[in-house]
Structure formats: structure tokens, C-alpha cells
Amino acid sequence: MVADHDDPGPLPADPLRHHGDVETAPGLLDLAVNVQGDAPPRWLRDRLAAALDDLAAYPTAAHDAAAREAVAVRHARSVDDVLVLAGSAEGFAMLPRLRPALAAVVHPGFTEPEAALRDAGVPVARVLTDADDGHRLDPAAVPTDADLVVVGNPTNPTGVLHPADTLRALARPGRTLVVDEAFADAVPGEPESLAAAAGVPGLLVLRSLTKTWALAGLRAGYALGAPELLARLAVGRPHWPVGTLVLEAVRACSEPAALAAAADAAAQLADRRATQAAALAAVPGVHVAPGVAPYLLLTLPAGTGPAVRDRLRARGIAVRRGDTFPGLGPDHVRVAVRAPHVAARLADALRDALADVTREAAA
Structure with a gap:
């Protein structure tokens, strides 16, 4: 079990068995898991x-x-x-x-x-x-x-x-x-x-x-x-x-x-995805992969991924590490699509985290 606010750390012994639920913990804003909503309707x-x-x-x-x-x-x-x-x-x-x-x-x-x-x-x-x-x-x-x-x-x-x-x-x-x-x-x-x-x-x-x-x-x-x-x-x-x-x-x-309710939810997710993608793409150095799903794949500047994840976690935000997916590396993270105010919080935290990491690397 991962303790509250502790980063998952090095690549797991069995990366294929690593899933987003391991990244989150009580008290964290969960952007690591793609479930929509806190409870069934x-x-x-x-x-x-x-x-x-x-x-x-x-x-x-x-x-x-x-x-x-x-x-x-x-x-x-x-x-x-x-x-x-x-x-x-x-x-x-x-x-x-x-x-x-x-x-x-x-x-x-x-x-x-x-x-x-x-x-x-x-x-x-x-x-x-x-x-x-x-x-x-x-x-x-x-x-x-x-x-x-x-x-x-x-x-x-x-x-x-x-x-x-x-x-x-x-x-x-x-x-x-x-x-x-x-x-x-x-x-x-x-x-x-x-x-x-x-x-x-x-x-x-x-x-x-x-x-x-x-x-x-x-x-x-x-x-x-x-x-x-x-x-x-x-x-x-x-x-x-x-x-x-x-x-x-x-x-x-x-x-x-x-099915009608699911269709309405899908339309809302599409709008939220576009809003969140734009907010994150505006963060210097962040690349947002195009797609249609209720999550976004981000590529961070080379060498910053683990440190950025750590700083986001310290700010109370859990994201899904990307390096357990074959074909991706430590500078990839996946984030769930959420409401616009949550997307804005993530963008601000990501901008601050990248600035901290860049500043420390230059020191």
C-alpha cells in the first residue's frame, strides 16, 4: 500500500501489473484513475x-x-x-x-x-x-x-x-x-x-x-x-x-x-477534454497527445517526469505515471479529464512544478 502523499518511486517490479489506483491515496486529487464521478448516479x-x-x-x-x-x-x-x-x-x-x-x-x-x-x-x-x-x-x-x-x-x-x-x-x-x-x-x-x-x-x-x-x-x-x-x-x-x-x-x-444519460455524459466529457487539453498545452514544455478518450497523455520536458510527479503529489495531485506502459517513458504521464476548475488547478500546479524542476536543474 502507498502511504498518503508518497510518490510510487522507481519502476515497479512488474510494470504490467501497475495500474492507476496505486497512484492515488486519501486526500489526493485523483487524476490517475479514469472513473467518472465519486459514486454511481x-x-x-x-x-x-x-x-x-x-x-x-x-x-x-x-x-x-x-x-x-x-x-x-x-x-x-x-x-x-x-x-x-x-x-x-x-x-x-x-x-x-x-x-x-x-x-x-x-x-x-x-x-x-x-x-x-x-x-x-x-x-x-x-x-x-x-x-x-x-x-x-x-x-x-x-x-x-x-x-x-x-x-x-x-x-x-x-x-x-x-x-x-x-x-x-x-x-x-x-x-x-x-x-x-x-x-x-x-x-x-x-x-x-x-x-x-x-x-x-x-x-x-x-x-x-x-x-x-x-x-x-x-x-x-x-x-x-x-x-x-x-x-x-x-x-x-x-x-x-x-x-x-x-x-x-x-x-x-x-x-x-x-444509454441516453451516457450519451449526455460523453458529450460533456468531450467538451471538458478540449478545455483541459488547451489549458495543459499552454504550459511551456508540455505536449498533449491528440485523442478522444476521457484522459490525456502528456509528454513533459526530457528528464523532468519523476520530479514533476513528485511535486504534483506534494501539491495534493495524483497523476498516472506513463513508464509502465510499453513504448512510453518516465516523462509521460496520463491525467483523467475532469471539470474545468480541476483542469485549471492541474495546469497551474504543473506550470509551477516544471518551473521548480527547471530552476533546480539550473542551480
Whole structure:
């Protein structure tokens, strides 16, 4: 556990297992984690609270069917194309069950898929995108013999939204294409999503409810794919793999009223992202990567990253270090998109921190 206001320090022993929640602590302004809001909205809490009376009974097939039906309608899929998960991270933990001979993971990207595959002894090829090309994915860079490919869309932490056609170009018979769409619902209109693309061979889309609905502690998500692929993924899964509250959350967050609320939230996030990006780009020496996700990837002046993180933390602000993402280094940080007054506070603190570091280096 990280003590309050202590910097996480040197690169962790297992960088692939380092996530933003480790960066924050009580009393810090949390810009390291991308969950929106401090708690689920009242209507969702009421739905979950009402389901508490059902906790004496085991989750039933009817509970599961209702959740899957809501997701199926939401994405215009068959109910058999839906598998409810204990968060999309459970979907990554299941990938070794597909027995890939070679997995290709696109980086910089969420590191949990590679960690799960390596833990299971699966050979992994890293496909690094190029910052000079806006971290866009070149399908030709993916090894042709990879029978499992993992890519985020939008990608975490770069915020890049890859065209759906680029991702479709990675699909082929005998290959599973895993698209992590954990942040897709935070992008207005969900452009480039493959969630409804039932005809793409070997496609597996993973979705999370954690971010938009402030449900990180509940672990709720789902997978979309062909029934035979989902069956392979679920081999060895325990009975009652997700609880009643998770099933209720998946159902509730897939209904029309929730989708409308999510669309409104995505539009607000887009406006806030533009405001925050402009404020941070105005700080001398800071480069803000273009993107669409509810977080921003910053490049700080060479050699200043660790010291700047330390000074931000001393000022009560937690940001996500970037050097645990393959392809990034110690001068990269990721920050969550927040309200304009929070963005202004971050910009001011970042400007002061960089000035302090620069002055000390020159002394």
C-alpha cells in the first residue's frame, strides 16, 4: 500500500501489473484513475439497493438471461453473443483458455491482457505504435502468424481511436481479434465501435461499466462474440461467476434511459477534454497527445517526469505515471479529464512544478 502523499518511486517490479489506483491515496486529487464521478448516479444506486433483497438467493439463469438480453438489444446482437463478466479484466484473464500459439498486443495500451497471457506462458509479441504518427495502428505491423491480437479502442493511455476498418483488417480465419472497448461509451456516438459487428470472424469485444457509471468496486462488464468463441472463453469458469448485483448493473446500464444519460455524459466529457487539453498545452514544455478518450497523455520536458510527479503529489495531485506502459517513458504521464476548475488547478500546479524542476536543474 502507498502511504498518503508518497510518490510510487522507481519502476515497479512488474510494470504490467501497475495500474492507476496505486497512484492515488486519501486526500489526493485523483487524476490517475479514469472513473467518472465519486459514486454511481442516484437512479443506479436505487436499482442496486432494491436488488439487495435478492442476495439471500443464488443468481439464477433468469437473472443472467435478463442481463444478456438487455446487452443484446443495446448492441443489436443475439442474446447468445453476450457473456456477462466480473469486469472486462475478467475477460483478459480468460484469454489463455483460447490456447493461442502467439499473441500480439498493441502498445502503448492497457497492460493487463499481456500480463494475463504471459502469466499463462503464452508467447507475446509487442506491436508498438509510433508517437510521430499519432500512435495510429498499422495492421501490417501485426505478425501474420499471431492467432490472438489485442488492441484497445480508444486506446489507453494514448486516447487514440482507431478506425473500425483498420481493426477489421486484422481479422482473419483462425485468429481471435480482441478489441478492448472499455472507454467506447465515453466517446460521443461511439464511432468506430465493433460491438455490433457480429459478422467479423473471430472478433471478441470487451466492454466495461466501471468508468462511465462509477462502478469500479462492483466489477461489471461483458464480452460480445460468436457463441462458440464465448463458450471456449468460459471453459472452467466457476458456477455463479458473477453476482446478482453485477447482473442487475449490466441490465440497468444497458437500458434506453441509461444509454441516453451516457450519451449526455460523453458529450460533456468531450467538451471538458478540449478545455483541459488547451489549458495543459499552454504550459511551456508540455505536449498533449491528440485523442478522444476521457484522459490525456502528456509528454513533459526530457528528464523532468519523476520530479514533476513528485511535486504534483506534494501539491495534493495524483497523476498516472506513463513508464509502465510499453513504448512510453518516465516523462509521460496520463491525467483523467475532469471539470474545468480541476483542469485549471492541474495546469497551474504543473506550470509551477516544471518551473521548480527547471530552476533546480539550473542551480
